[in-house]
Amino acid sequence: MSSSFQDQVSAVVTAPKLTYRQRLQQLALLAEGALPYPKLSTAADGAMESGLVSDLREGPAPYRPRYLLPDYSVALRNGSEFLELEPATDLEDAVALLEILYHHVPSITTYPVYFGDLDALLMPYWDESWTPERLDRVVTRLWRFLDRTIPDAFAHANIGPIDNPVARSVLRVDRARAQVVPNLTLKWDPDTSTEALLLAAAEGIAAVNKPHIANDPLIRRDFPEGYGVVSCYNTLPLGGGSHTLTRLNLKVSGERHHGSIERYLDETLPAHIELTFEIIEARVRYLVEEARFYEHSFLVREGLLHPERFTAMFGIYGTAELVNGLFGDKRYGKDAEAAELTRRVIDVIASRVERREMPHCRNGRATLHAQSGIGEDVGVTAGARVPIGEDPELVDHILTVAPHHHRFASGISDIFALESSVRANPAAIADVARGAFAHGMREITFNVEGCDLVRVTGYMVRLSDIERLRAEGSRINSTVLGADSVENWGLLDRVPRVISTEFDPRLGALIR
Amino acid sequence: MTAPARGAPVRGPLLLHHPVTIAPGAPVLEVAGVVRSSAVDGPGNRYVLFLQGCNFDCTACHNPTTIGRCDACGACVPVCPHGALSLPEPGVVAYDPAPCDRCKLCVTVCPIDADPAIRVVPVDVLVEEIRPLARFLSGVTVTGGEPTIQAGALAALFAALKADAGLGHLTTLVDTNGTLPPARWKPLLPVLDGAMVDLKAASSDLHQRLTGHDNVAVKETIRFLSSAGKLAEVRLLVVEGVTDTDEELAAWAEFVAAVDPGIPVRLMAFRHTGTRERARIWPETSPEAVDRVQERLTALGLTAVGSIGVSRR
Structure with a gap:
């Protein structure tokens, strides 16, 4: 044991601001970190070393998948032999059973990232005798349970697209409680969702910046077996998930390139994509073949998870810096030439991800993901977003990013800042979401000025918690990440999007 | 109207930025500005068009440069540092958008608070301007200035929107000071979904002081539009100590309730932004003042539906 390792362990064990559970997690990270990384080529090693490719600190010896999306309905219907549970008998029983199941679902955060499509899970147990008030009491207790036992806002509940009493109750309770956990997504389908459901979601956004909204028909095309939205806007197969998320830093990729744009697309970028594939494959093989998670999980044995529905996420970020850097004088978000180059870059990556065989993955392929960033990213823009502070006007912004969305099967996100005036007019939020989906957006998220609960990358933090964090520590793990992001990214400096430009004195200057 | 000024400079790919050709006889609007996405000009997300020119001269006006209509005195022409203004013939100030950098020096020297940099835009150009935004919008709101001064071309714009397959879902609203006589409202009504009318004061004296005109026409318009089913809301600009006295609120509520107590009433908070020096008194x-007025009007039997321009921390 090196003394530095002992020092690190000691620092964790004696960290007064960490809870017991947080110390335990840190100790596990340290222990895993003491193991060697799966064997990589020298070039791939160098890519990790230099920050060209990153495994988001998943650790050198993956022993559970990064994201798991169990099909909880199987256990509600059949009970669980492993957990010695009978099938659910009524709605409250079903909720109690879910609470037990969540305890047994790991992920990269150690906590579950997916609580299921709660309305689809619970509606089979609902009948006319359930008044909204009674339902709200049950959902409120579930919400309290989730927030207090799973302190991590990557954990995500889904509802929709069909309007139903449970979905409505979830929106009411979520808005009233304004909790960091659970994160929430409404699946929306213009053909099957009601306008009233979208408006109810918009009212939630106006109050607590939740839910995130997903374009159900578009995502369902990629995952006919069903899907869930988890963590930072990841769209992943239901009953499966993702072994790993490894991301390619396109900003660094561009900095490594010397020569023409065409040569970048033909040679440099493909080489960097191949290095990323190599690292993904090494991690997948370790998880499946060495750690053998899928062979000993009761979730697999009892049919909540299917190994063949796990993919691997090929993440990219820093697209804007790459494109701006290659041009020098054209900016992504402003110039048509930059938008076209972005499309070509994404096309090169997406077509290679679609072609490249990846072992142990759903359909034998990884899936492309626009990675929405972590707190330590400085000067690199998330996924394929427009850099913060350079956002075009709202509709132009949406029309800039929407054409890329269909290429990112495992998720892409953009956060649009709205002025606080929309809080009195949530229908405006619904209008913008509807328009965005009509133009091909896969998912959409808003941060409304003036809410205490704000979105960072994809998860929620309370601004008031960040204030308290340094003084007292936080009960919620992701608040620590949020504090980094707010400071490192100037997150709150994002230009509030001009859904209303009330009180700008330059009226006469509007038209030239 | 006295709605607060709004609008960052338009940055989108606007047809309005480019010179347009106007066919002889085509309906045109004198446009002072646009906001392509607004949450404060009616229900949902709306495209807002600001028309130039107003027949009131309200002390509290938040958009004073939309009041005057350029009379081509030419005072601004030598002031423009970019050569964007010229006097090609007597009685015409020509504006070239290309060199203009929106410094607005011209407006500051204008003796009648007009803006020479407004655009005369054909209705069909505006329709094409709105088209790419249509799926993001609940509708179009036209304000100003006083939009009904240009009622003819306004009706042409709304009719074009209503007749278009891709734009027919858009609701059409105007923000108005209510001075247009009923006979001139009539041609607008078939293509207008609703009017938001400012009743700045119920007592004629106060109205005179605030706007320079009495309120007889405004009250008549409110009655007329209500009976025609086209009154979307009545708005009250709350100026503390001026329009929120017990006496004034009682008279205001009495008038509105007599027309229809179900008329949606919206309160506007007075703000300094955009106003002239004489409003800063x-x-x-x-x-708190807005809350107080809201409670008072509710107690007096009105249907208060919210407020605009209130900054709460």
Whole structure:
């Protein structure tokens, strides 16, 4: 044991601001970190070393998948032999059973990232005798349970697209409680969702910046077996998930390139994509073949998870810096030439991800993901977003990013800042979401000025918690990440999007 | 109207930025500005068009440069540092958008608070301007200035929107000071979904002081539009100590309730932004004052539906 390792362990064990559970997690990270990384080529090693490719600190010896999306309905219907549970008998029983199941679902955060499509899970147990008030009491207790036992806002509940009493109750309770956990997504389908459901979601956004909204028909095309939205806007197969998320830093990729744009697309970028594939494959093989998670999980044995529905996420970020850097004088978000180059870059990556065989993955392929960033990213823009502070006007912004969305099967996100005036007019939020989906957006998220609960990358933090964090520590793990992001990214400096430009004195200057 | 000024400079790919050709006889609007996405000009997300020119001269006006209509005195032409203004013939100030950098020096020297940089835009150009935004919008709101001064071309714009397959879902609203006589409202009504009318004061004296005109026509318009089913809301600009006295609120409520107590009433907080020096004698309206007026009008039997311009921390 090196003394530095002992020092690190000691620092964790004696960290007064960490809870017991947080110390335990840190100790596990340290222990895993003491193991060697799966064997990589020298070039791939160098890519990790230099920050060209990153495994988001998943650790050198993956022993559970990064994201798991169990099909909880199987256990509600059949009970669980492993957990010695009978099938659910009524709605409250079903909720109690879910609470037990969540305890047994790991992920990269150690906590579950997916609580299921709660309305689809619970509606089979609902009948006319359930008044909204009674339902709200049950959902409120579930919400309290989730927030207090799973302190991590990557954990995500889904509802929709069909309007139903449970979905409505979830929106009411979520808005009233304004909790960091659970994160929430409404699946929306213009053909099957009601306008009233979208408006109810918009009212939630106006109050607590939740839910995130997903374009159900578009995502369902990629995952006919069903899907869930988890963590930072990841769209992943239901009953499966993702072994790993490894991301390619396109900003660094561009900095490594010397020569023409065409040569970048033909040679440099493909080489960097191949290095990323190599690292993904090494991690997948370790998880499946060495750690053998899928062979000993009761979730697999009892049919909540299917190994063949796990993919691997090929993440990219820093697209804007790459494109701006290659041009020098054209900016992504402003110039048509930059938008076209972005499309070509994404096309090169997406077509290679679609072609490249990846072992142990759903359909034998990884899936492309626009990675929405972590707190330590400085000067690199998330996924394929427009850099913060350079956002075009709202509709132009949406029309800039929407054409890329269909290429990112495992998720892409953009956060649009709205002025606080929309809080009195949530229908405006619904209008913008509807328009965005009509133009091909896969998912959409808003941060409304003036809410205490704000979105960072994809998860929620309370601004008031960040204030308290340094003084007292936080009960919620992701608040620590949020504090980094707010400071490192100037997150709150994002230009509030001009859904209303009330009180700008330059009226006469509007038209030239 | 006295709605607060709004609008960052338009940055999108606007047809309005480019010179347009106007066919002889085509309906045109004198446009002072546009906001392509607004949450404060009616229900949902709306495209807002600001028309130039107003027949009131309200002390509290938040958009004073939309009041005057350029009379081509030419005072601004030598002031423009970019050569964007010229006097090609007597009685015409020509504006070239290309060199203009929106410094607005021209407006500051204008003796009648007009803006020479407004655009005369054909209705069909505006329709094409709105088209790519249509799926993001609940509708179009036209304000100003006083939009009904250009009622003919306005009706042409709304009719074009209503007749278009891709734009027919858009609701059409105007923000108005209510001075247009009923006979001139009539041609607008078939293509207008609703009017938001400012009733700045119920007592004629106060109205005279605030706007320079009495309120007889405004009251008549409110009655007329209500009976025609086209009154979307009545708005009250709350200026503390001026329009929120017990006596004034009682008279205001009495008038509106007599027309229809179900008329949606919206309160506007007075703000300094955009106003002229002479408006600054009044304080900006506090959230508490707006709440107080809202409670008072509700107690007097009105249907208060919210407020605009209140800054709450």
